[in-house]
Amino acid sequence: MNTRSTAARAISVLAMGSIVALALAGCARADTGGGDGDGAAASPGITDDSITLGVTTPLSGTTAGPGNCTVAGLVAYFGQAGPIEFGDGKTREVKVEAFDDAYDPQKALSNFQQNQDKVFAFTSGLGTPTNRAYREAAIEDEVPQVLVMTGDPIFSTPSESPWQLGFVPVYASEGSAFGELLAESSGEHKVAILSQNDDFGEGYVEGFKEAIDGADNIEVVAEATYEATDTSVDAQMTELAASGADVLFNAMSVTPLTIAAIEKARELSWSPSWFLPSNTSSPGGILAPAGANADDGIYSVSFSKVPQSPAFAEDEDVQGFLAALKEYSGAYTTEPEFPHCMWSYMVGATLEQAFQNMEEPTRENFMESIRNITDFKAPLMLDGTSIDTTQDGQAAVSTVVVQRYNGQGFENAESFE
Structure with missing residues (x-):
């Protein structure tokens, strides 16, 4: 880079x-x-x-x-x-x-x-x-x-x-998309949450919890936070791994800490499915350096095409x-x-x-x-997403698509596996 x-x-x-x-x-x-x-x-x-x-x-x-x-x-x-x-x-x-x-x-x-x-x-x-x-x-x-x-x-x-x-x-929208996917799954899941201790992390967690509220198949078993200025999340990851959670909702925005969290989970022999925010799920900038692969069960959300994905090569x-x-x-x-x-x-x-x-x-x-732009399909936008700046309380982009990492890029996830 x-x-x-x-x-x-x-x-x-x-x-x-x-x-x-x-x-x-x-x-x-x-x-x-x-x-x-x-x-x-x-x-x-x-x-x-x-x-x-x-x-x-x-x-x-x-x-x-x-x-x-x-x-x-x-x-x-x-x-x-x-x-x-x-x-x-x-x-x-x-x-x-x-x-x-x-x-x-x-x-x-x-x-x-x-x-x-x-x-x-x-x-x-x-x-x-x-x-x-x-x-x-x-x-x-x-x-x-x-x-x-x-x-x-x-x-x-x-x-x-x-x-x-x-x-x-808005952060709650991304968190909600993860929660809805999990709530619609057939199995029972234990969730651990790691979030940044600021409006970023709080917004993600709020949206996620609202989406799973009332879902009998989901239990939040552990939560931990970190500061954006921290240099390590090893202690938090060790604590969360001990919970036995099979899903990690990871509301992090700092690139090195996200990489370190994935590496620490591997060191602890903890293999949860991951929910990563759109801004810290880059295949080239985060997942590849962390040694992630298609079997890790990493999910994210997106509204843009990923150049690294074979699906968009042409x-x-x-x-x-x-x-x-x-x-x-x-x-x-x-x-x-x-x-x-x-x-x-x-x-x-x-x-x-x-x-x-x-x-x-x-x-x-x-x-x-x-503030008067509606239904604008900007270059690189995924199908099903568009620009609308007229909605009070919503950003220019308000829709996302949940995707799963396939080892190279992301592909749409119709369900949680």
Whole structure:
């Protein structure tokens, strides 16, 4: 994986390639954004010729792999698409500036404060704590924070977060999908739960428990939590293995800890079926390094095609995505080892939909446009899933497909085995 850790990296996306963009030090406030003087004055970060998007995300640290992917797909999409014709008739180059927050909330807030007048909107960045860190500031200063990669439902509740919109399904939806699959199974199951001690983990567990409530064939026999800053979960895994559970609901978001948990279970000769979140079930970035195989009974959920899967080897969307990633995203990664690469590519396509309907170069008009997208089938989306930004309490993506790992990629799971 080709990543490069820096305090901030700026990528200017052009039809002919991706080049380093100069800092927009002189980016002016509303009355200097260009235009012919007719209509609304432009917001910061947009002119008649360009629009600049900001991404604060972990480009270094334990979540650097997924973090770099949150920029790579976005850069690839707009590199491939070239300048975009907006609803006001202007054709604009889309520039992407990425800022490293190392999954540190304070750094994410600082990134926002230092750059909110240089970019039009913040988008695509990874993490619940990091996105929450500048959410209130974005609301106060009326800066869009949209299609961010957190399943925290507060980002998709307009009454509470009028300048926000999440992209990935709310955490409870993923947890519920696992619970429903298990509840519909014919056998009896004992479940152990390992979750991150924050809104991420709590949301997953809440959705799972609601889905199994009343299911006579399921018993939760042990629960443990860990902190996102922990360097080991060996103690928790040892405790959970002693419960004799045959299913491990593993609500983890930290890549190295997920790999370590799979390895520890093997060391303990514990062989439960696994439920892994969509963001920590990458075949190339997590399962292969952990030595997982088709017999491990690993389940996850997805809404995007997986390039590593033989089922999509000849898929037109996948081939176009891989070509764009290779050509434009070398500063971040050209290998889609994490689903965030595909997700951010979809974010680019969704943003283009909003841009095409923007009749004024303002943040207010953009928010109206981004919240009015329905039944949009973004590139790489699985059958049965689509983009809908109009549902209160739901992210842009609200449907997922439960899948089982087959040793190379994932295939749809109609039932729990």
